[in-house]
Structures are given as structure tokens and as C-alpha cells.
Amino acid sequence: MATTVLRSCNLCEAGCGLRFDVEGDRILSVHPDESDPLSQGYVCPKGMAIAAVHDDPDRLRRPLRRRPDGTFEEIGWDDAFELVGRKLRRIRAEHGADAVAVYFGNPLGHSYSGVLALGAFVDSLGTRNRMSASSQDTAPRFAASYYLYGNPAIMPVPDVDRTDWFLCIGANPVVSQGSAMVTPNIRVRLRGIRERGGKILVVDPQRTETAKAADEHVFIRPGGDAAFLLAMVQTLVAEGHVRRDVVDTIASGWDAVESRLAPFTPARTQAMSGIAPDVVRRLAREFAAAERGVIYTRVGTCNNEYGTLATWANDLLNLVRGRLGEPGGAMFPVPALDGAAGMQMTGLNGHGRWHTRVRGLPETAKDVPASTLAEEIETPGPGQVRAFVSVAGNPVLSTPNSRRLDAALEQLDFMVSIDLYLNETTRHADVILPPCWALAETHSEPLAPSMSLRQHVRCDPPVVPKGPDEKADWEILLRLSEEVGGGPTGMKVVDRVLNLAKRAGYRHDPKRTLDMLLRIGPHGDWYLPWKRGLNLKRVQAAPHGVDLGPAPRGIRHRLFHRDGRVHLVAVPILDALAALARDLERPDRPSDLLLIGRRHLRSNNSWMHNVEALATGRDRCVLFVHPADAERIGLRDSRPAVMESRVHSGEVPVRVTDEVMEGVVSLPHGWGHGPSAAWQQVAGRHAGVSANDWTDDQRVESVVGQSILNGVPVRLRPAATRPSL
Numbered sequence: 001m002a003t004t005v006l007r008s009c010n011l012c013e014a015g016c017g018l019r020f021d022v023e024g025d026r027i028l029s030v031h032p033d034e035s036d037p038l039s040q041g042y043v044c045p046k047g048m049a050i051a052a053v054h055d056d057p058d059r060l061r062r063p064l065r066r067r068p069d070g071t072f073e074e075i076g077w078d079d080a081f082e083l084v085g086r087k088l089r090r091i092r093a094e095h096g097a098d099a100v101a102v103y104f105g106n107p108l109g110h111s112y113s114g115v116l117a118l119g120a121f122v123d124s125l126g127t128r129n130r131m132s133a134s135s136q137d138t139a140p141r142f143a144a145s146y147y148l149y150g151n152p153a154i155m156p157v158p159d160v161d162r163t164d165w166f167l168c169i170g171a172n173p174v175v176s177q178g179s180a181m182v183t184p185n186i187r188v189r190l191r192g193i194r195e196r197g198g199k200i201l202v203v204d205p206q207r208t209e210t211a212k213a214a215d216e217h218v219f220i221r222p223g224g225d226a227a228f229l230l231a232m233v234q235t236l237v238a239e240g241h242v243r244r245d246v247v248d249t250i251a252s253g254w255d256a257v258e259s260r261l262a263p264f265t266p267a268r269t270q271a272m273s274g275i276a277p278d279v280v281r282r283l284a285r286e287f288a289a290a291e292r293g294v295i296y297t298r299v300g301t302c303n304n305e306y307g308t309l310a311t312w313a314n315d316l317l318n319l320v321r322g323r324l325g326e327p328g329g330a331m332f333p334v335p336a337l338d339g340a341a342g343m344q345m346t347g348l349n350g351h352g353r354w355h356t357r358v359r360g361l362p363e364t365a366k367d368v369p370a371s372t373l374a375e376e377i378e379t380p381g382p383g384q385v386r387a388f389v390s391v392a393g394n395p396v397l398s399t400p401n402s403r404r405l406d407a408a409l410e411q412l413d414f415m416v417s418i419d420l421y422l423n424e425t426t427r428h429a430d431v432i433l434p435p436c437w438a439l440a441e442t443h444s445e446p447l448a449p450s451m452s453l454r455q456h457v458r459c460d461p462p463v464v465p466k467g468p469d470e471k472a473d474w475e476i477l478l479r480l481s482e483e484v485g486g487g488p489t490g491m492k493v494v495d496r497v498l499n500l501a502k503r504a505g506y507r508h509d510p511k512r513t514l515d516m517l518l519r520i521g522p523h524g525d526w527y528l529p530w531k532r533g534l535n536l537k538r539v540q541a542a543p544h545g546v547d548l549g550p551a552p553r554g555i556r557h558r559l560f561h562r563d564g565r566v567h568l569v570a571v572p573i574l575d576a577l578a579a580l581a582r583d584l585e586r587p588d589r590p591s592d593l594l595l596i597g598r599r600h601l602r603s604n605n606s607w608m609h610n611v612e613a614l615a616t617g618r619d620r621c622v623l624f625v626h627p628a629d630a631e632r633i634g635l636r637d638s639r640p641a642v643m644e645s646r647v648h649s650g651e652v653p654v655r656v657t658d659e660v661m662e663g664v665v666s667l668p669h670g671w672g673h674g675p676s677a678a679w680q681q682v683a684g685r686h687a688g689v690s691a692n693d694w695t696d697d698q699r700v701e702s703v704v705g706q707s708i709l710n711g712v713p714v715r716l717r718p719a720a721t722r723p724s725l
């Protein structure tokens with residue numbers, strides 16, 4: 001008999017409401033949930049295609065072992081666990097815990113049980129070589145928040161629903177549906193700004209879908225954000241627009257910052273940002289005049305040389321105009337699952353406490369930059385990485401200079417992947433452990449609610465039953481934890497007790513941990529039956545989750561510094577300011593074009609390209625080149641060009657378009673599926689090339705060692721003549 005299941009989509013932060021019609025383990029249809037209070041019936045093409053992943057015959061169902069000839073054979077779960085456990089234990093015993101590196105990718109961040117189990121596994125393993133998609137995404141945001149607010153998980157969320165002047169920099173929410181801001185159906189919200197008489201501005205090297213929906217679009221040179229944003233602050237100072245009453249009440253260190261702003265005049269920053277001084281001044285004045293203005297930066301701003309400084313400067317701008325914690329400004333929600341408190345408890349609240357062996361790059365929230373993985377595998381000596389565990393990640397397509405990593409993975413003594421597919425990364429694994437697809441598990445977003453203007457919490461039932469031979473990510477990770485001598489928490493004493501309890505019949509269930517975290521969280525019932533607060537039962541009883549109201553005003557409630565203030569002064573930030581001031585004088589290299597990326601509504605980083613409905617249509621993996629550059633170099637539309645960077649030279653199809661700024665070329669990441677064509681039929685037919693073949697692992701962001709994925713110097717020339725593509 002068919003049943004209906006309501007559930008939020010687990011593919012990205014927006015968490016749109018979906019309605020599934022299901023019969024047994026068959027998903028009959030997927031619809032937008034019109035009654036979802038947050039997404040209100042919005043669903044993107046990926047959400048609509050989510051059932052195709054469930055049905056995909058290429059999705060792995062059973063563990064695989066690699067044969068010496070590179071082909072794979074199925075093995076049983078017990079044999080697989082025994083083999084992985086034995087190898088990891090042996091390598092750790094012989095070479096130390098750091099000899100085992102772990103990388104986890106984006107999808108794990110949407111699984112509460114996966115995140116908890118991964119933390120336990122890495123802690124049980126004891127390695128400092130923990131890497132993730134974070135160093136391609138949020139590490140600069142984490143570091144800026146750590147220094148400003150005392151905790152990486154404190155994210156100011158732009159109040160797009162109440163603002164009347166929204167400056168969006170280095171983000172394309174009309175496609176991404178918001179990053180570090182939960183904004184499903186952002187188009188409607190943006191329309192709301194204009195209907196209120198407000199203004200939307202976009203600063204981006206591309207005329208994006210968001211730029212097209214805005215009132216004004218300003219081109220910026222890739223990597224110019226920190227210079228541009230500091231010039232905005234400098235203008236506010238010079239023209240007397242700093243709200244000293246606010247700054248002195250909630251922050252410390254303003255005088256030290258102000259005294260260092262002098263070099264960042266609109267005129268001196270122009271070469272780096274490409275934005276004319278009068279435009280910077282006008283934007284600063286408009287922001288100062290706006291009653292409810294807010295400035296927002298995201299991935300495009302993070303993934304370049306001054307990503308942390310730019311993110312910090314973004315918050316500084318909102319601060320000096322009194323916009324932090326004010327309606328229409330940047331809000332600080334209090335989530336039911338308090339990620340910031342969790343970071344504090346599990347030792348993630350920090351930066352620079354240790355550094356990588358080869359290049360000395362710092363950890364951020366216990367993560368070291370993923371761009372160090374290849375060199376840590378290749379470089380001999382104590383601590384050399386000899387085993388690698390990848391979990392829900394595809395670093396061979398998502399991290400810089402990925403051909404080097406692709407080769408390095410073959411040098412490992414042992415590799416295991418926990419993944420749904422055989423792909424560019426997992427093809428190197430000795431063992432692949434495929435989890436059941438997320439739809440067969442209970443779902444609750446662990447991180448997104450920390451970035452939602454509307455505070456809410458939701459826990460959805462599985463859509464389809466889990467097969468008898470299927471295991472969830474958390475079950476696999478828990479078993480690996482046990483194999484390396486740990487347990488469900490990663491805390492030695494607790495795990496010892498839980499492992500003893502297991503003998504007496506105790507079975508760990510992450511739902512119990514979820515219940516505990518909800519109960520002791522900021523909205524919890526604290527196990528007091530007369531309190532009306534949250535527990536798992538109450539959350540599960542509400543099909544659309546529990547609404548906890550809008551994010552409160554103010555900021556003090558989310559400050560983790562002991563003195564309850566925003567700290568503007570931190571050594572790494574002041575160092576970055578000094579370095580940028582010197583860099584303003586750096587001579588330009590006009591012969592280089594700058595490579596950046598872009599996302600598409602029908603793609604999800606490097607995966608879901610095996611879904612026919614998402615992969616077909618006009619070729620998307622093409623290089624956008626400005627007509628003036630194409631003319632100068634002699635490139636023609638739909639013809640291939642040879643693109644060359646420090647690390648790679650290869651062909652790429654060209655589309656001539658004025659949607660990119662002159663001097664800038666753009667290629668989406670996540671393609672390059674040639675190597676996995678044998679295992680992913682659809683993706684293999686739309687293979688494309690990988691943008692990260694050209695990005696450089698050795699040039700990193702200055703504070704956290706973030707990968708520089710935007711603004712990569714490249715040269716182009718026409719490829720040898722061939723028939724049109």
C-alpha cells in the first residue's frame with residue numbers, strides 16, 4: 001500500500017520540504033511539499049531527482065575489494081570490516097596515528113548521525129591528519145568567527161527577509177539556494193526586498209543569475225574582496241559614518257584596527273579589486289544611509305588568497321554600521337542543536353594549535369587543509385601518510401591540483417572509502433564500504449539550523465526501509481571506530497563503559513544522542529517533565545518540525561569570548577592586514593587570465609552527474625571567455641582551447657560570453673568523470689574536464705591555508721583545429 005512521507009531534502013542547506021509517495025522500498029513519486037513553512041513549495045531540480053539516486057543501478061550496494069589488476073569484487077561486510085580494521089591497526093601501530101589520514105566531504109555535513117560517528121571515529125583513531133571539504137569552502141569563515149566571536153560555528157546570517165539594502169558578494173544564492181544562510185526559494189525573498197522598496201547589489205566577477213535578479217551588479221577582480229571591503233570600511237571612517245556608540249559597546253580593539261586602515265583607500269585598492277574609487281565610495285555611502293542594510297560574503301570570497309581577512313572585513317562593515325544582531329542586518333540564531341557548544345565540547349573550537357608536517361599549514365577546528373594530502377603521502381619521514389580513509393567526499397575532483405593527488409593515492413599502503421559510488425577518488429580504494437542511501441535513515445540537519453533566520457528543528461523518518469544487508473554511514477563508522485579500539489563517542493572512558501554495556505546487550509543508537517543533545521540544548525527540556533522544552537519525541541511528533549521563532553536581536557547571546565565582546569584584534573588578522581597592505585603595491589601580471597568557478601542549478605559539486613535528468617541537455621562543463629579576450633587570443637565559440645596553469649595544461653571547450661568579466665575565465669568544478677565511466681554510465685557520457693586539474697595546491701589562503709580555487713592564473717591558446725564540438 002502506498003504511503004506518503006514528508007521529509008526535508010538532505011542535498012543542501014536549504015532543506016526544502018519534499019513529499020514522497022512510497023510503496024515498500026519503491027519511491028513512486030516526489031513532489032514539492034507546498035505546506036512546508038520554510039520552502040513553501042520550492043524545490044530545485046536536484047531535489048526533484050533525488051529518487052533517481054535511490055534507484056540508480058550504478059549505486060553500490062555491497063562492499064567491494066580491489067583486485068591487483070584494478071578491478072573490483074564484492075565481499076561480505078564482516079570480511080571487509082576485518083580487513084580494514086587489521087590494516088588500519090597495523091599501520092597505526094607501525095607508523096603512528098598521523099600515518100592514517102581522513103577526508104570527509106560535503107554530504108556528511110547533512111547527516112547528524114554521520115557527523116557524530118565521524119567525530120568518534122577520528123578521535124578513536126587519534127590522527128591529526130583530518131581533512132575535509134571545509135578547506136575548499138568555509139575554513140576562512142570559521143577562522144573569522146573564531147577570532148571575532150570566540151567560536152567557529154557562530155555565523156552571522158543576513159536577514160534577507162527584513163533588509164532594505166542587500167549587498168551580496170562572492171555568492172550566487174539564486175543557484176546555490178544560500179550558503180551559510182538557509183534561504184530556500186531565495187528568488188521570492190529577493191523579490192520581497194524590491195517590493196519593500198529596497199535594493200539588491202551583487203559584487204561578482206560573473207554576471208550570475210543572482211546578479212541578473214539584482215538592481216546593480218559590479219564586476220570585481222577575483223581575489224579583490226578584502227581590498228574592496230577594507231576600502232568600504234576606510235571610506236566609512238573617513239566620512240564619519242562609524243557608529244562608535246555601537247562599536248565601543250559590543251566590541252574591543254577598534255582603535256588598533258582603525259589605525260591600520262589608512263592604506264586601504266578606494267584609490268589604492270582599485271588595482272586589486274578592479275572597482276573604481278567613486279563606486280566604492282557610493283556603495284559605502286548607500287550602506288551608511290540604509291536603515292536596514294546588510295553585507296554578505298560567501299564561497300567566492302573565501303576561496304582566495306585573503307579569504308579570512310575578507311570575511312572578517314565583511315563582519316567589520318556590518319559592525320561599524322550597527323548591523324550585527326539588528327533586524328534587517330546580520331542575525332545570530334540560537335539553534336536547537338547547538339553546533340557551537342558542540343565544537344567547544346569536542347575540542348573543535350580553535351585554530352593554529354598544530355600544523356601540518358610538510359608545509360606547516362595550521363589546523364582550523366581540528367581540520368588541516370586538504371591541499372596538503374598529496375604531499376603528506378609523497379614525502380618520506382616520520383608521520384608520512386600511508387593509509388587514507390575517505391568518507392562521502394571526492395577530493396580527486398574537489399581539491400586543488402587533483403592530478404597530483406590522483407597519482408599520490410596509488411602510493412598508499414591502504415585506502416578505504418565510505419561512499420555510494422565508484423568514482424574518481426574511490427577507484428583508488430582497496431576497500432569500498434557503501435552506506436545505505438540517506439533516504440533509508442532518520443534525517444535531521446546537524447549544521448544548517450545554526451544558519452537559519454527562522455529557528456527551527458526537524459527530525460524526519462526514513463522514506464524507504466533499510467535492507468537487511470544495508471548499513472548506514474554511522475553504523476560503518478561506528479564499526480571502524482571499534483576496530484581501532486574506540487566506540488560510539490571517541491571519548492576513551494565513555495567508550496570503554498559503552499563497549500562493556502554492549503556485551504550486556506546495549507545497542508548504540510544515534511537517535512539517543514540526538515535526543516540528549518536536544519534536551520540539553522538551548523531549547524531543551526533538560527529532562528524535566530514539567531518543562532515545555534524540546535526532546536526528540538516532541539520534534540518527531542511535528543511533521544514539519546518545531547518552529548522556535550525568529551533569531552533574537554542582539555549578539556551577546558552568541559559570544560563565546562569570556563568578556564562577552566566581539567574581538568577585533570587577533571594576531572593572524574593583523575598579520576593578514578599588513579600582508580595585504582604590502583600586496584596592494586604588487587605589480588599586476590596582465591598576461592594572465594584568472595580562472596574562477598561557477599555552480600549550476602542541476603549540479604551538486606562532483607556527484608549526481610549519474611542522474612540522467614540532471615546530466616543531459618546543453619553541455620555545461622565549458623569555459624566562459626569574455627569576447628574581448630577571445631578576440632585577442634583568437635578563440636572561437638564552441639571550439640576547444642588549450643588552458644595552461646602552473647600545474648596543468650589541457651583542452652577545454654570554450655563559450656564566448658560577456659557574462660564573465662574581461663580578464664576572467666570560468667569553469668564549473670566537479671566534472672572530469674572520464675576515469676569513472678566504467679562504473680557510472682551516465683556521468684561517463686557527460687564526462688567534462690575537472691577545473692581542479694588547473695588549480696594549484698601550493699598557493700593557499702594566508703590565514704587558514706584554504707585552497708585558492710578562484711583567481712588561478714592561466715593562459716589560453718586555440719587548440720589544434722578539429723571539427724566543431
Ligand SMILES: Nc1nc2c(c(=O)[nH]1)N[C@H]1C(S)=C(S)[C@@H](COP(=O)(O)OP(=O)(O)OC[C@H]3O[C@@H](n4cnc5c(=O)[nH]c(N)nc54)[C@H](O)[C@@H]3O)O[C@H]1N2
Binds near residue numbers: 105106397420435692
Ligand atoms: N574548483 C572548485 N573546487 C571546489 C569548489 C569550487 O567552488 N571550485 N567548491 C568546493 C566546495 S564548496 C565543496 S563543499 C567541495 C565538495 O567536495 P567533496 O565534499 O569532496 O565532494 P562532493 O562532490 O560533495 O562528493 C560527495 C561524495 O559523497 C558521496 N555521497 C553522497 N551522499 C553520500 C552519503 O550519504 N554517504 C556517503 N558515505 N557518501 C555519499 C558521493 O558519491 C561523492 O563521492 O568541493 C569544493 N571544490
Ligand SMILES: Nc1nc2c(c(=O)[nH]1)N[C@H]1C(S)=C(S)[C@@H](COP(=O)(O)OP(=O)(O)OC[C@H]3O[C@@H](n4cnc5c(=O)[nH]c(N)nc54)[C@H](O)[C@@H]3O)O[C@H]1N2
Binds near residue numbers: 176177222224596
Ligand atoms: N545547484 C547547486 N547548489 C549548490 C551546490 C552545487 O554544487 N550546485 N553546492 C552547495 C555548496 S557545497 C556550497 S558551499 C554552496 C555555495 O554557494 P555560494 O556561496 O552561493 O557559492 P557559488 O554559487 O559557488 O557562488 C560563488 C560566486 O563567487 C564568484 N566569485 C569567484 N571568485 C570570486 C572572487 O574572488 N570575489 C568575488 N566577490 N566573487 C567571486 C563566482 O563567480 C560565483 O558567482 O552552494 C551549495 N548549493
Ligand code: SF4
Binds near residue numbers: 015
Ligand atoms: S535547493 Fe534543491 S538540493 Fe537544496 S534542499 Fe532544496 S531541493 Fe534539495
Ligand SMILES: [Mo]
Binds near residue numbers: 133
Ligand atoms: Mo560547499
